[in-house]
Amino acid sequence: MLPAPDGKLIYVTSMQPDALSVLDTERGKIVKTLPLGQFPRAMLLTNDGKRAYVINSVDNTLSVINLQDYSIERVIAFAGGNAEHYGFGRQLAMALSPDEKWLAFANTIGSTVELINTETLEPLPIRENEAEILNVQSLRFLADNKQLRIVTDNTLLDISVPDRAITQQVLSCEGKELQNAVLNSDGTLIAVQTPSADHWLLVKISTRSVIGYYPLTTIGYGMKFSNNDGLLFDKGLNDIRVLDRDRSLDPQDTEITPLCFEDPNNQDDIGW
Numbered sequence: 001m002l003p004a005p006d007g008k009l010i011y012v013t014s015m016q017p018d019a020l021s022v023l024d025t026e027r028g029k030i031v032k033t034l035p036l037g038q039f040p041r042a043m044l045l046t047n048d049g050k051r052a053y054v055i056n057s058v059d060n061t062l063s064v065i066n067l068q069d070y071s072i073e074r075v076i077a078f079a080g081g082n083a084e085h086y087g088f089g090r091q092l093a094m095a096l097s098p099d100e101k102w103l104a105f106a107n108t109i110g111s112t113v114e115l116i117n118t119e120t121l122e123p124l125p126i127r128e129n130e131a132e133i134l135n136v137q138s139l140r141f142l143a144d145n146k147q148l149r150i151v152t153d154n155t156l157l158d159i160s161v162p163d164r165a166i167t168q169q170v171l172s173c174e175g176k177e178l179q180n181a182v183l184n185s186d187g188t189l190i191a192v193q194t195p196s197a198d199h200w201l202l203v204k205i206s207t208r209s210v211i212g213y214y215p216l217t218t219i220g221y222g223m224k225f226s227n228n229d230g231l232l233f234d235k236g237l238n239d240i241r242v243l244d245r246d247r248s249l250d251p252q253d254t255e256i257t258p259l260c261f262e263d264p265n266n267q268d269d270i271g272w
Helices: none
Strands: 009-014 019-024 029-035 040-045 051-056 061-066 071-077 094-096 102-107 112-117 123-126 138-141 147-151 155-160 166-172 179-183 189-193 199-204 209-215 223-225 231-235 240-244 260-263 268-271
Touching: 009 040, 019 040, 040 094, 051 094, 094 138, 102 138, 102 147, 112 147, 138 179, 147 179, 179 223, 189 223, 199 231
Parallel strands: none
Antiparallel strands: 009 019, 019 029, 040 051, 051 061, 061 071, 094 102, 102 112, 112 123, 138 147, 147 155, 155 166, 166 260, 179 189, 189 199, 199 209, 223 231, 231 240, 260 268
16 A cells, blocks of 8 residues: 555555555545556555556566556566466565666566666566575665665675666575674665564674664564664564664663674684
């Protein structure tokens, strides 16, 4: 569910009956219903509110929607076929570049990240050294529009746009898994759960330093940043917890399970 920029409309995707519904907030009624592919689960709007991108998760397709006349501009089918036999909870990471010229989508079925030119709507698959990119948890374009940052369960990758060359690769050390890792809006911070799953760490990627520590009384299952990155929303089993970035415990005074990373450029182990 996303509001239009002026707040007068709300766009809602529904997996039954596989459609986009347009709600008029002033009249409190649905004014348009647009059929989509099977299980539309993830959606992005352009800043001007004229276009929507919707991932149809079972079809493994992207519907590009003109919100001015409610027409389907194109349906892009991704490599790997449909996802009928995949678990419902698979990650549907998707991001628009700040200049909105590029869209990126984690194609779990095809084991790639799709880089899409929003003018031509042609996908360009990204692979890691010609190998599969697996288990993408989060992705964001950096502010310069020239880099796409990808976080999997054991790797952080920076990819140049549009040539798709790897400019930075940081591998997890000793096989440690990044659990529930999520990038903030401009890709400069990462919130990651430690293996014990009893606290979140907030890490500044440029320095690889922990700048926030947030203990949990029960296990967290996912994290999202607020639009201004000031709050973190942690999904518990039966609740959502709001964490204020400024109310972190001091990482220096708290025992933290280290997240050790090896930088392949200099072979130095770096502790987060």
